Amino acid sequence: xxxxxxxxxxxxxxxxxxxxxxxxxxxxxxxxxxxxxxxxxxxxxxxxxxxxxxxxxxxxxxxxxxxxxxxxxxxxxxxxxxxxxxxxxxxxxxxxxxxxxxxxxxxxxxxxxxxxxxxxxxxxxxxxxxxxxxxxxxxxxxxxxxxxxxxxxxxxxxxxxxxxxxxxxxxxxxxxxxxxxxxxxxxxxxxxxxxxxxxxxxxx
Amino acid sequence: xxxxxxxxxxxxxxxxxxxxxxxxxxxxxxxxxxxxxxxxxxxxxxxxxxxxxxxxxxxxxxxxxxxxxxxxxxxxxxxxxxxxxxxxxxxxxxxxxxxxxxxxxxxxxxxxxxxxxxxxxxxxxxxxxxxxxxxxxxxxxxxxxxxxxxxxxxxxxxxxxxxxxxxxxxxxxxxxxxxxxxxxxxxxxxxxxxxxxxxxxxxxxxxxxxxxxxxxxxxxxxxxxxxxxxxxxxxxxxxxxxxxxxxxxxxxxxxxxxxxxxxxxxxxxxxxxxxxxxxxxxxxxxxxxxxxxxxxxxxxxxxxxxxxxxxxxxxxxxxxxxxxxxxxxxxxxxxxxxxxxxxxxxxxxxxxxxxxxxxxxxxxxxxxxxxxxxxxxxxxxxxxxxxxxxxxxxxxxxxxxxxxxxxx
Numbered sequence: 327x328x329x330x331x332x333x334x335x336x337x338x339x340x341x342x343x344x345x346x347x348x349x350x351x352x353x354x355x356x357x358x359x360x361x362x363x364x365x366x367x368x369x370x371x372x373x374x375x376x377x378x379x380x381x382x383x384x385x386x387x388x389x390x391x392x393x394x395x396x397x398x399x400x401x402x403x404x405x406x407x408x409x410x411x412x413x414x415x416x417x418x419x420x421x422x423x424x425x426x427x428x429x430x431x432x433x434x435x436x437x438x439x440x441x442x443x444x445x446x447x448x449x450x451x452x453x454x455x456x457x458x459x460x461x462x463x464x465x466x467x468x469x470x471x472x473x474x475x476x477x478x479x480x481x482x483x484x485x486x487x488x489x490x491x492x493x494x495x496x497x498x499x500x501x502x503x504x505x506x507x508x509x510x511x512x513x514x515x516x517x518x519x520x521x522x523x524x525x526x527x528x529x530x
Numbered sequence: 531x532x533x534x535x536x537x538x539x540x541x542x543x544x545x546x547x548x549x550x551x552x553x554x555x556x557x558x559x560x561x562x563x564x565x566x567x568x569x570x571x572x573x574x575x576x577x578x579x580x581x582x583x584x585x586x587x588x589x590x591x592x593x594x595x596x597x598x599x600x601x602x603x604x605x606x607x608x609x610x611x612x613x614x615x616x617x618x619x620x621x622x623x624x625x626x627x628x629x630x631x632x633x634x635x636x637x638x639x640x641x642x643x644x645x646x647x648x649x650x651x652x653x654x655x656x657x658x659x660x661x662x663x664x665x666x667x668x669x670x671x672x673x674x675x676x677x678x679x680x681x682x683x684x685x686x687x688x689x690x691x692x693x694x695x696x697x698x699x700x701x702x703x704x705x706x707x708x709x710x711x712x713x714x715x716x717x718x719x720x721x722x723x724x725x726x727x728x729x730x731x732x733x734x735x736x737x738x739x740x741x742x743x744x745x746x747x748x749x750x751x752x753x754x755x756x757x758x759x760x761x762x763x764x765x766x767x768x769x770x771x772x773x774x775x776x777x778x779x780x781x782x783x784x785x786x787x788x789x790x791x792x793x794x795x796x797x798x799x800x801x802x803x804x805x806x807x808x809x810x811x812x813x814x815x816x817x818x819x820x821x822x823x824x825x826x827x828x829x830x831x832x833x834x835x836x837x838x839x840x841x842x843x844x845x846x847x848x849x850x851x852x853x854x855x856x857x858x859x860x861x862x863x864x865x866x867x868x869x870x871x872x873x874x875x876x877x878x879x880x881x882x883x884x885x886x887x888x889x890x891x892x893x894x895x896x897x898x899x900x901x902x903x904x905x906x907x908x909x910x911x912x913x914x915x916x917x918x919x920x921x922x923x924x925x926x927x928x929x930x931x932x933x934x935x936x937x938x
Binding site: 371409413 | 627921
């Protein structure tokens with residue numbers, strides 16, 4: 327059975343020395359069997375402002391999960407990482423998530439609770455977020471380059487983006503130097519750019 | 531009088547003859563009275579205990595030396611194992627960070643996996659429960675300090691000892707905050723459609739009262755709120771709920787804020803230990819990936835930088851200045867008119883305040899870069915200044931992110 331959009335699956339990656347087991351939401355099926363998934367987390371104390379908290383009756387599990395709209399992995403169906411389907415989210419919930427990521431109306435997700443924004447880097451949720459970025463990279467390792475851009479997510483200076491998503495601190499003294507990370511967007515990786523913008527816009 | 535022995539399902543039977551579907555059915559039908567689930571918990575607890583028998587924490591917490599009347603695999607089980615299994619039973623699915631049994635079934639490939647995950651989560655539960663108790667104590671102590679303030683003679687508010695009602699005296703702080711708040715300057719808009727929206731507005735306003743981060747170099751804990759900030763909490767709450775405020779409601783919201791504050795606290799070293807069984811959770815390999823060889827030291831530097839940044843922000847930026855910088859950075863109030871409306875000032879005054887705030891921020895960052903506000907080494911100052919500006923931006927984003935509240 328192949329994963330379908332809106333379904334919740336358990337994925338397992340045991341290629342490295344770590345045995346990674348995660349729950350993911352199937353976000354989009356792309357050509358060439360590439361599936362975009364969003365990483366989920368049942369530890370709701372780790373939820374941030376980019377985590378949508380979904381429980382009954384908005385999903386078919388007996389426990390609530392946080393769906394991280396900024397933690398994307400790309401997995402080939404043929405990778406063998408998809409282990410089993412465990413449930414699905416409702417159409418309304420999936421539509422809300424779509425609207426946050428691809429638009430046009432992020433407010434459609436207002437009925438779902440979110441966590442608090444991340445401010446400090448010593449915050450345990452920051453550590454968790456960085457860890458999960460590494461997880462998304464490992465899950466995506468067979469999808470060319472995908473995931474690598476997340477690694478520097480908190481170092482990225484948005485200089486040429488939509489002003490509503492980014493800002494330029496032009497007035498700061500030169501002594502405070504920001505190293506601009508050059509984000510090279512491969513045409514196949516447009517989705518990463520979008521997720522990155524969402525993450526920054528939402529305060530990650 | 532001796533009690534009759536109770537036989538629990540043994541290891542071989544659990545691993546070899548019981549399927550995950552059997553466990554799921556049993557959970558659904560008999561959760562609280564399930565002999566199967568309790569047998570699995572005892573099996574996992576025995577295993578956890580034997581692997582951690584040198585743990586001082588474990589032996590202090592579970593120090594019974596007697597035998598229980600439970601028997602598993604032909605052995606009478608010690609009382610301390612039964613206590614551990616019984617306590618753990620309450621954590622699964624209830625204690626944040628400990629998975630529910632249903633989730634563990636979803637994540638398991640077979641019954642052996644499930645037992646391993648149960649064992650793994652017993653360890654997590656012990657650690658997280660201890661942390662939750664400690665945090666609850668800290669939150670309680672903040673509320674005790676607030677109690678003392680309410681019992682003292684205050685310029686801004688009054689509360690009779692036996693009453694739940696806090697009566698606002700419309701002090702200068704009240705007037706000043708009310709005038710500067712776009713939401714509350716017009717009496718007619720403050721009719722919240724329901725209790726939930728009222729609590730939401732209360733949370734948003736009280737969440738803006740600054741809190742202290744803990745200095746990692748201090749062994750003694752600093753209160754989360756200073757006395758001045760505790761008064762500010764009450765004044766802000768008075769504005770939202772004028773003319774009277776329910777003390778129990780105020781406490782409820784403060785506990786919620788402190789819960790989130792504790793969720794944001796630094797990770798504790800003891801939580802980073804590996805367990806060789808089960809799946810990796812949300813922290814378990816960052817230690818080799820996110821920090822260098824001096825992991826603990828590097829992490830402490832970040833904690834210390836955050837402590838300093840928070841202190842500098844608290845000392846130098848009030849709500850007006852934060853709003854001005856938010857406007858300059860286009861985080862909120864993207865025009866001078868919007869800023870003026872928020873500050874309840876003329877557009878020209880808002881523009882002047884904005885210029886003044888930016889100038890002050892520029893000066894402050896120069897001072898930080900020159901080491902005026904911290905004890906960091908010269909070579910670390912540029913990194914600290916960068917850390918400061920990045921954190922300030924996130925702080926401002928968070929501060930103004932929820933300013934629109936639906937009111938009738």
